[in-house]
Amino acid sequence: MASALDNPFHGVLSVARLTWLEARRTRIALAALICAAVFLTAYGLAVYFLFPTSPQPSVRPLLTRQLQLAILTLAGLYVANFLVVAVAVMLPVDSISGEIESGVIETIASKPLARSAIVLGKWLAFLLMTAVYLLLVAGGVVLVVKALTGYLPPHLARALPLMFLGATTLLTLCIAGGTRFKTVTNGIVVFGFYAMAFIGGWVEEIGFILGNESARYIGTAISLISPADSMWRLAAHEMKPPLLQQLPMGPFSTAAVPSGAMVVWAIGFVLAALAVALRQFLKRPL
Amino acid sequence: MRPLTSSRSLRLFSKSAVPAATNVVETQSLHRQFGATVAVADLSLSVARGEIFGFLGHNGAGKTTSLKLLLGLLEPSNGSGTVLGAPLGDRRVRARIGFLPEHFRFHASLTARELLRIHGRLHGLRGATLERRIDDLLMRVDLVDAEDRPLRGYSKGMTQRAGLAQALINDPELVFLDEPTSGLDPLGRLLVRDIIQELRERGTTVFLNSHLLGEVEATCDRVVFVREGRVVRELSLKTSNGDFAVELRVAPLDPGLITALGAFGTQVTRVKDMIRMRLSDEESMPKLANWLVQRGLKVYELRSRRRSLEEWFVEIMGDGQRPG
Numbered sequence: 001m002a003s004a005l006d007n008p009f010h011g012v013l014s015v016a017r018l019t020w021l022e023a024r025r026t027r028i029a030l031a032a033l034i035c036a037a038v039f040l041t042a043y044g045l046a047v048y049f050l051f052p053t054s055p056q057p058s059v060r061p062l063l064t065r066q067l068q069l070a071i072l073t074l075a076g077l078y079v080a081n082f083l084v085v086a087v088a089v090m091l092p093v094d095s096i097s098g099e100i101e102s103g104v105i106e107t108i109a110s111k112p113l114a115r116s117a118i119v120l121g122k123w124l125a126f127l128l129m130t131a132v133y134l135l136l137v138a139g140g141v142v143l144v145v146k147a148l149t150g151y152l153p154p155h156l157a158r159a160l161p162l163m164f165l166g167a168t169t170l171l172t173l174c175i176a177g178g179t180r181f182k183t184v185t186n187g188i189v190v191f192g193f194y195a196m197a198f199i200g201g202w203v204e205e206i207g208f209i210l211g212n213e214s215a216r217y218i219g220t221a222i223s224l225i226s227p228a229d230s231m232w233r234l235a236a237h238e239m240k241p242p243l244l245q246q247l248p249m250g251p252f253s254t255a256a257v258p259s260g261a262m263v264v265w266a267i268g269f270v271l272a273a274l275a276v277a278l279r280q281f282l283k284r285p286l
Numbered sequence: 287m288r289p290l291t292s293s294r295s296l297r298l299f300s301k302s303a304v305p306a307a308t309n310v311v312e313t314q315s316l317h318r319q320f321g322a323t324v325a326v327a328d329l330s331l332s333v334a335r336g337e338i339f340g341f342l343g344h345n346g347a348g349k350t351t352s353l354k355l356l357l358g359l360l361e362p363s364n365g366s367g368t369v370l371g372a373p374l375g376d377r378r379v380r381a382r383i384g385f386l387p388e389h390f391r392f393h394a395s396l397t398a399r400e401l402l403r404i405h406g407r408l409h410g411l412r413g414a415t416l417e418r419r420i421d422d423l424l425m426r427v428d429l430v431d432a433e434d435r436p437l438r439g440y441s442k443g444m445t446q447r448a449g450l451a452q453a454l455i456n457d458p459e460l461v462f463l464d465e466p467t468s469g470l471d472p473l474g475r476l477l478v479r480d481i482i483q484e485l486r487e488r489g490t491t492v493f494l495n496s497h498l499l500g501e502v503e504a505t506c507d508r509v510v511f512v513r514e515g516r517v518v519r520e521l522s523l524k525t526s527n528g529d530f531a532v533e534l535r536v537a538p539l540d541p542g543l544i545t546a547l548g549a550f551g552t553q554v555t556r557v558k559d560m561i562r563m564r565l566s567d568e569e570s571m572p573k574l575a576n577w578l579v580q581r582g583l584k585v586y587e588l589r590s591r592r593r594s595l596e597e598w599f600v601e602i603m604g605d606g607q608r609p610g
Contacts, residue, residue, distance in 0.1 A: 011408075103389060104392055107385065107452065108408065285320070
């Protein structure tokens with residue numbers, strides 16, 4: 001018995017295992033999987049009919065086709081990103097706050113675990129779930145387009161981790177909120193942060209296009225407070241072919257591309273939110 | 287309910303090798319408040335190893351908060367204490383403790399077997415040892431037939447029994463049971479009483495918080511009464527506590543007899559054809575019987591009447607209190 005407890009990761013892994021076991025059976029997980037299946041089916045049908053397998057180069061020049069495919073792929077990945085963000089928030093939103101409210105946490109916290117292991121274990125399990133879901137949905141979009149049209153967006157290896165990082169900022173915020181707020185309040189706060197990130201991104205884009213520095217600064221400031229959307233915009237920029245990057249405006253425009261420093265900021269945001277979560281939970285009466 | 291065989295009892299609860307004399311719980315002036323509200327004012331108590339200890343009080347007397355302080359779920363605002371020799375909140379010592387919270391609840395999608403496996407793993411148990419332990423406990427709490435059903439389909443009593451099994455998964459030296467029989471039917475209560483008896487035989491200390499005074503009286507060695515987070519009275523249930531009541535029916539019943547009985551005890555009163563009085567201890571009873579016979583009286587009835595825990599509770603806790 002002593003040997004397992006001596007392992008510093010024992011508590012984290014045990015809680016992660018419990019969280020995984022429980023979360024995968026929730027209705028949210030089932031609903032997320034159904035949403036992913038419905039979305040990928042609808043998306044696949046759309047791609048199939050928009051880009052028939054026998055190309056018609058005379059009707060649609062190759063360059064136009066590539067641009068249209070790039071935009072359609074980005075559209076698919078945009079939805080995928082939204083679904084991943086939703087899962088990253090909905091799965092953990094009730095985890096800590098709900099267990100505190102129901103008293104479940106008392107049974108867990110009375111075991112020989114450090115309290116930090118409870119927070120880190122849950123975070124790790126939801127992080128893994130978010131990663132799996134991202135691979136399922138975003139990977140599904142990429143595979144559908146590749147299989148039906150042969151098109152593969154560039155820099156996927158850089159873009160998918162950026163999408164993952166964006167979702168991770170909200171997931172970690174949700175874990176931190178759960179140590180302080182009740183479930184509904186926590187959900188509202190985190191989705192508020194996401195809405196703020198979304199608006200921040202648009203303000204920054206429009207500010208850039210209109211040459212309005214103030215609007216751009218405001219947008220950037222909002223993105224610093226909530227960097228989730230910045231990560232999507234950076235990922236989208238990475239996945240655009242060079243020609244599409246030249247276009248100043250259009251669907252999924254990334255005229256104002258977030259800098260690499262924003263990635264460092266987002267990682268710092270995650271670490272800071274995690275530190276807040278740990279600190280709150282350590283002090284929290286259960 | 288399945289009867290418990292002695293071999294199963296031994297398999298479930300191995301004998302403790304730790305000396306019996308030490309106190310497993312010691313607190314000095316524990317104090318906890320939430321904002322301006324004082325939940326535990328000044329809790330000083332000790333619980334001896336192997337004791338079945340009852341913790342009694344009204345709703346809101348600070349019992350559950352006290353339990354949480356002992357388990358490290360809450361930090362005291364003031365005061366100190368030890369559990370199994372370690373300061374309150376010590377993580378390692380929790381491997382030797384079991385805890386059943388009031389209104390036990392857990393993730394509803396899990397089965398009882400999964401629940402026990404998870405809690406065993408949280409205690410660092412693994413493999414065949416853990417699976418054997420789970421098998422034994424499921425049988426002991428009579429959940430074998432329902433072990434693969436999700437907890438959401440369980441009755442309140444079944445959930446409570448699953449909770450009791452998780453409290454015992456690590457074969458603890460000290461078990462905190464917060465209202466263990468709430469939600470249980472009479473057979474379920476009997477089962478819990480049997481399990482506590484087995485724990486006693488094994489040398490496990492049980493810290494029992496319960497409203498059901500009958501249960502406490504049937505199982506506990508000692509109780510304390512708590513009011514506003516203070517121990518207001520301690521009572522051994524093994525001894526008479528200087529309060530051994532007897533009733534006797536003798537003839538002839540004359541006023542001189544009432545006066546003479548005053549030499550044996552106090553509060554001698556006549557109620558119809560009976561005499562009620564209090565003796566200092568049980569040993570006075572045969573002396574009294576001998577004296578009555580020597581005096582030439584006809585003794586039709588002589589019986590002891592120990593005060594029930596409920597009567598004690600009303601006397602100690604009744605002042606100015608309203609039903610909780």
